[in-house]
Amino acid sequence: LIGTDIPVLKNIQAGFTFATDTDIDKHSPSVVEDDTVSAFGVDIVQPVVNTDAATLVAFADYAALAPSDTTVEPVSGSAIGFRGMLFNFLTYGAQLRILGPNFVPTYFGPVYDLTRQPSYDALTAGGGVDYAGWFASIGTSLLENWIIFNVGLDGPFGTPATPDSFLNYPHLRAIFVLAEGLIPGISFDASYDKKSLGDDADGSGIVEEDERFFADLFSADGAVVQARFNYQTGPAVISFTYNILFDPDSGEPEITSGLESSIDLF
DSSP, rough: TTTTTOOGGGGOEEEEEEESOOOOHHTTTTTTTTTTTTEEEEEEEEEEEEESSEEEEEEEEEEEEESOOTTTTOOOEEEEEEEEEEEEEEEEEEEEEETTTTTOOTTTTTTTTTHHHHHHHHHOOOOOOOOEEEEEEEEEEEEEEEEEEEEEEEEEESOOTTTOOOOGOOOOEEEEEEEEEEEEEEEEEEEEEOOTTTTTTTTTOOSSSHHHHHHHHHTTTTTEEEEEEEEEEEEEEEEEEEEEETTTTTTEEEEEEEEEEEEOOO
């Protein structure tokens, strides 16, 4: 409707997303050979408020996950919410999510390479039920988006009864970004990702659920820490990556690092 003069609606935006992993068994030995997972998504974004003091955007999103395993039915989820900024530096957002059995929000998320196995296990576990979830975020964006900090927390309302799955518990993700431009040629980002907040792993039930939740916020077990330092010269970008996965079973951190190179064309 961009070519019309209909107030508000002329600014509506729509998008389509497709992603697939065609080689899951290469990274997850317990997965049947040649299994794949594909994701499909559509979304609509509607700007509502755009002033110097505040911005507000409403959106709706629908996504489906389809494993190639014929014994597992495709699952879908939807969300409706809003996001925006106050006073040109404070960012905020919230969502209501209606999710199908074993649906994994942001399945191909930023830590997918490090958590491929538990994500696949949650998706294909079976025995789950439809459930409602929530998401909320708050952060700051400074110096025209050159410095960004954001914390997002999501989880189910009640317990979705998905067997032995991180979907039963809240999930925290915090990010820090130093965008290219503040320091010429240099950019940096880091994140902290923690699933299963408040999980009674040993089944003892001795500690209250809210106490376990806050204890998990400051526990490294099961957390994923990622950092990326980028140096750009002309169109070439050289990146140093550093990842830490704190294995909750062994208690030992699994550390990977490496160098990447890419060409920035746009």
